[in-house]
Amino acid sequence: MASENPTSSEYISHHLSNLTFGNHPVEGWGFAGGQKAAEMGFWAIHVDTMFFSIVTGVFFIWLFKKVASSAVSGVPGNLQNFVEVVVEFVDDNVQSIFHHKNPVIAPLALTVFVWIFLMNLLKLIPVDFIPYIASEMGISYWKIVPTADINATLGMSFSVFALIIYYSIKMKGVSGFMAELSFQPLGKYLLPFNLFLEIVGLLAKPVSLGLRLFGNMYAGEIIFILIAMLPFWIQWVLSVPWAIFHILVIVLQAFIFMVLTVVYLAMAHEDH
Template identity: 75%
Template sequence: MASGTVTSSEYISHHLTNLTFGNHPENGWSFAHGAQEAAEMGFWAINVDTMLWSIGLGVLFLWFFRKVATSVTSGVPGGAQNFVETIIEFVDDNVKSIFHHKSPVIAPLALTIFVWIFLMNLMDLVPIDWLPFVFAEMGVEYMKIVPTTDVNATGGIALSVFALILYYSIKQKGVSGFLKELSFQPLPKIFAPFNLFLELVGLLAKPVSLALRLFGNMYAGEMIFILIALLPFWAQWVLSVPWAIFHILIITLQAFIFMVLTIVYLAMAHDDH
C-alpha cells in the first residue's frame, strides 16, 4: 500500500481470494490467478489454502494432545498436562450436562470440534499481511490463512455433524420411528404433511445455521482487520490491538457455540419425543 501499486479495493479483493485449484474453461486444470478466474473454475475447484491450514492445524491438535497423553503423570503435572486436562474437563462437563445417554463418540467429537475450530479461528489473530507476504515471496499469489472464513470449510464441518444427526436418529429410533417423529408433531396426525414440511425445514436449518454462523462471524472479523490495515500506520496500532483483544472472545465463543449446538443436536437425535 505504501508503494501505491494497488488500490484499496484491489487490496481487499486480494486478501479475500483463496488459492484455488480447479478446471478453468480456458487453461484446463490450473491455479487461479485472480478472483474472477477462481469463480470460473466450477464446483469441484479446491481452495488449497483452506485445505492446507485446516488439515495442518488438525494434525497439530492431534500431535499435541497425543504427546501429552503419552507422557501423562499421576504426580505433579506440568503446564502442558494441566492445560490439556483443563480443556478435557471443560468439554466433559458440557457433554455431561447436555447429553444424558451413553456414547463413546460424543465427548471426543465435542473435544475435536472445540479445539480444531478454536485453532482455525486463532489464525485470525496473526497480522493480516505477515504470512501472505511470506508466501508471496515464494511465488504463491494468494494465501488465506483462516480456514473458517471459507464457507466451504464451515459447511463441511456442519454437514459432517448433520450426517451424524441423521445416523443416530435412525439408529436409535429406526427409519419408521424417525419418520413418525418428523410427521406426527407438533400438530395431530391428520396434519402429517404440514408437520413433515415444518420438521424438514427445522432439520435442514441445523447444518445451515451451524455453517453460516461460524463463517459470518469470522468473515466479518477478518474484514475488519483488513480495513484496519488500510489505515495509516499509527491508526493501525490504535485500532488493531483493542480489536484483536476483543476478537479473542469471539473466536473462543464461536468454537464453544459450535460445540454446544453439536452436543444438543446429537442429544435430540438420541431422545424419544
C-alpha cells in the first residue's frame, strides 16, 4: 500500500486493482496498478489474472491426469471417487442437453466447469493474506481471483463464441448459417429486421455469459473486502456465514457457465 494507514477508499481501490504490465504513455514499459494501469490501454496484461488462471489450469490437468493414471477398478480411493463424481455429473448434464455426436463437447464442458470452479475457489482465501505476502516481496498489487477480472471472463466467453460460430458454419454451411440469421423469426420479407434481431441475440450470448460470471464474483469480492474493513471480532461473525454461502455461489456460477456453453453449442449444431 502507498501508506501505512490507508483510507477506506484507498483500501478498496488497492484490493480491486490488478498488477498490470504494459506501456505507460509517460513512463514507458513496466508494471503498475490502479489509475496508471488503466492508462496503459488495451494491450496491457493483468499479470496476476494470468498467473492464477495458469496455475489453476495446470493444477486441474495435473490432478485429473494423476487420478486417471492411478485409477483402479476395485475399491477406489477418496480422490478417485471425487473425480469420478465430477466427471459423471458433467457427462450426465452434457448427455441431457447435447444430442449430437461431437467428441469435443464433454471434455470442453468438464474443463470449463472445473477450471472456473478452481478460479472461483480462490475467493475463499482471506482477502489480505495473499496481498500481504506479495507486498512483503515488493509487489504492490496482487489480485488473486481471475473470475473477478472482466478480461478473464470475457476472454473465456468469447472463446466459446468462436466455437459457436465455427460449429454453426461447419454444421450448416455459410449459406445455412446466414439463412438462419436472415429468415427468422419473421420470414424472408422482413430480412433486415430479422438480421438485426438475430445478430443482437448472437452477440448477447458471449457478453451475458462473461458478465454474469464477472458480476457475481466481483460483487462477492467487494463484500469480502468490506467485511475485512470491520473490527476483527465482527469480521468472524460476518465472514464465516458469507464464505459458507459463497461456496454455493462458486459452484453455481461454474455450473451455469458450463451449462450455457453446452446449450449454445447444441444450438449451433441444430439446423432449423
